[in-house]
Amino acid sequence: MPLETTTTKQSEMTINVGPQHPATHGVLRLVLDLNGETVVKCTPHVGYLHRGIEKLGENKTYTSALPLSDRLDYISNMTNNVAYCLAVERLFGIEAPERAKYIRTIMSEMTRLSGHIIWIATHALDIGAMTVYLYSFRERERLLDLFEMTCGARLTLSYARIGGVRCDISKQFVEMLRAFTDEFPRRVKEYETLIDQNRIWLQRTKGIGVISAEDAINWGLTGPTLRGSGPSYDVRKDVPYDAYGDIQFDVPVGKAGDVYDRYRCRMEEMLQSNRIIRQCLDKLPDGPILAADAPDLVLPFDAPKKKTFEMSLSHASIAFSEERDFFPAGEIYSAIEAPKGELGFYIISDGNTRPYRMRVRSPSFIHVSAMPKLSEGHLVADVIANIGTIDVVLGECDR
Amino acid sequence: MEQLEIASHIQAAFPDEVKGINEFRGQVSMTVKKGRIKDIMSRLWAAPEFYFDFLEDLCGADYLGRKEPRFEVVYTLHSMKHRHKIRIKAEVSESDCTIASVTSIWAGANWHERECYDLFGITFIGHPDHRRILMPEDWEGHPLRKDYPMQSDLGDREWPGFKAVVETAKKNKRYEVR
Numbered sequence: 001m002p003l004e005t006t007t008t009k010q011s012e013m014t015i016n017v018g019p020q021h022p023a024t025h026g027v028l029r030l031v032l033d034l035n036g037e038t039v040v041k042c043t044p045h046v047g048y049l050h051r052g053i054e055k056l057g058e059n060k061t062y063t064s065a066l067p068l069s070d071r072l073d074y075i076s077n078m079t080n081n082v083a084y085c086l087a088v089e090r091l092f093g094i095e096a097p098e099r100a101k102y103i104r105t106i107m108s109e110m111t112r113l114s115g116h117i118i119w120i121a122t123h124a125l126d127i128g129a130m131t132v133y134l135y136s137f138r139e140r141e142r143l144l145d146l147f148e149m150t151c152g153a154r155l156t157l158s159y160a161r162i163g164g165v166r167c168d169i170s171k172q173f174v175e176m177l178r179a180f181t182d183e184f185p186r187r188v189k190e191y192e193t194l195i196d197q198n199r200i201w202l203q204r205t206k207g208i209g210v211i212s213a214e215d216a217i218n219w220g221l222t223g224p225t226l227r228g229s230g231p232s233y234d235v236r237k238d239v240p241y242d243a244y245g246d247i248q249f250d251v252p253v254g255k256a257g258d259v260y261d262r263y264r265c266r267m268e269e270m271l272q273s274n275r276i277i278r279q280c281l282d283k284l285p286d287g288p289i290l291a292a293d294a295p296d297l298v299l300p301f302d303a304p305k306k307k308t309f310e311m312s313l314s315h316a317s318i319a320f321s322e323e324r325d326f327f328p329a330g331e332i333y334s335a336i337e338a339p340k341g342e343l344g345f346y347i348i349s350d351g352n353t354r355p356y357r358m359r360v361r362s363p364s365f366i367h368v369s370a371m372p373k374l375s376e377g378h379l380v381a382d383v384i385a386n387i388g389t390i391d392v393v394l395g396e397c398d399r
Numbered sequence: 400m401e402q403l404e405i406a407s408h409i410q411a412a413f414p415d416e417v418k419g420i421n422e423f424r425g426q427v428s429m430t431v432k433k434g435r436i437k438d439i440m441s442r443l444w445a446a447p448e449f450y451f452d453f454l455e456d457l458c459g460a461d462y463l464g465r466k467e468p469r470f471e472v473v474y475t476l477h478s479m480k481h482r483h484k485i486r487i488k489a490e491v492s493e494s495d496c497t498i499a500s501v502t503s504i505w506a507g508a509n510w511h512e513r514e515c516y517d518l519f520g521i522t523f524i525g526h527p528d529h530r531r532i533l534m535p536e537d538w539e540g541h542p543l544r545k546d547y548p549m550q551s552d553l554g555d556r557e558w559p560g561f562k563a564v565v566e567t568a569k570k571n572k573r574y575e576v577r
Binding site for chain 2: 050
């Protein structure tokens with residue numbers, strides 16, 4: 001009997017990537033409609049990590065809502081803390097002292113380094129260059145040690161405070177950080193020698209996930225994901241907060257708007273962050289680390305002994321200065337440059353001790369929404385490169 | 400351009416729509432009626448002197464029992480070219496909980512509006528993909544509304560579905576349930 005021959009015809013197929021997939025950086029789920037190996041339609045599904053941080057924030061006092069911000073982008077916590085504290089400071093009209101501003105800037109840039117290190121490690125791992133992971137985590141370990149040295153935590157720091165920072169940095173910390181910054185540019189070179197000229201890397205990244213400058217702005221992309229396409233929008237330059245106004249640094253931009261240019265942007269950004277840290281360490285002023293009028297769980301250390309009233313809350317008693325109208329009614333949108341992009345807090349206050357509405361504008365959420373734009377018409381393998389290049393953290397995306 | 404200047408320009412162009420201009424800590428927010436929100440947004444986007452090409456943020460706010468109309472949709476706009484910002488707040492009432500979508504102007508509004516629908520129950524007319532986003536598709540209620548409880552009303556009592564789950568597990572006998 002002759003074998004029956006079946007004619008294979010090119011047909012569409014739907015496959016599901018995630019939520020449990022090593023290359024989706026968390027619990028991102030993508031439904032891909034394929035024609036052969038080309039992605040016809042890409043539908044991202046998010047929300048697997050939704051913890052209702054905005055709702056929780058509305059039910060906590062300003063001080064006790066701070067640790068929630070750690071749980072947004074859980075690999076770059078310090079920038080989240082700073083974003084939250086800065087928003088509340090702007091709302092209350094508090095100004096952090098100079099030293100606190102510099103410490104925050106140092107910590108933010110260290111966080112940016114550790115965030116970008118995670119990004120290069122996982123992004124390269126996804127595309128097939130495994131070695132970078134092993135090298136880059138060595139540096140991340142040193143950064144985490146420095147965090148631990150300052151505030152005792154490695155991951156969920158909660159180090160920034162409304163009106164300053166929690167505790168001062170030690171001499172030893174400054175020495176160790178300086179040694180790190182001396183060495184770090186060499187390490188970045190090391191990563192670059194591993195992948196920069198690698199033919200496979202170039203083929204996997206050049207001309208992939210292209211988005212024009214107009215489209216990128218229209219889609220609301222921010223951070224290195226936007227700057228890879230050309231616009232030099234950086235909140236640190238645009239609305240300088242903390243010590244960024246006194247510091248010299250460049251904002252690297254790309255041209256082509258593809259995965260490779262975004263990779264170059266982030267690599268350059270690491271060197272710039274290193275430069276910022278060095279400048280901050282040189283300029284680090286002396287003085288208090290917490291504003292005298294900052295609300296906190298304890299009274300600020302050198303606050304004038306004013307008449308205060310105690311307010312008993314469910315867990316702790318918070319002391320407020322009576323002479324100051326701490327909780328003005330109003331609303332504020334305050335943004336900072338997080339490693340992933342623009343992280344904004346929109347807080348509506350009704351004059352109460354709790355925020356009436358706390359909105360988090362997270363960059364990852366917007367970046368995932370642009371996944372169809374980046375992926376449709378490309379091959380399945382490029383979807384993975386695109387997930388890496390938008391540098392998504394689902395904790396921040398789902399909130 | 401200064402924020403107040405932009406606001407007064409818009410007020411001159413849409414005198415019936417603008418309900419109020421308010422400044423707090425250097426940030427200007429303009430409250431408008433929702434009827435011609437798309438016209439206002441198109442104007443802000445297209446006019447060369449404004450050129451708000453970047454929708455920074457879009458979110459909802461619920462003023463239950465404090466204000467009428469109950470909801471607000473808040474747009475934070477930024478111009479990459481002129482580096483200025485403005486905040487537009489469109490009022491949405493509970494009885495007619497709809498507003499025009501701005502996805503045709505800013506593609507990035509797509510997920511913001513889905514989120515706003517998901518968490519506040521405001522329907523965006525003309526949205527290309529109007530589904531829930533953060534909550535499961537069969538979820539009841541809209542969590543960020545002020546009348547949505549923070550904790551369940553069960554208290555210490557057992558969740559009524561728990562017994563059924565245990566029974567099913569026992570029936571399948573794959574897991575030992577004590």
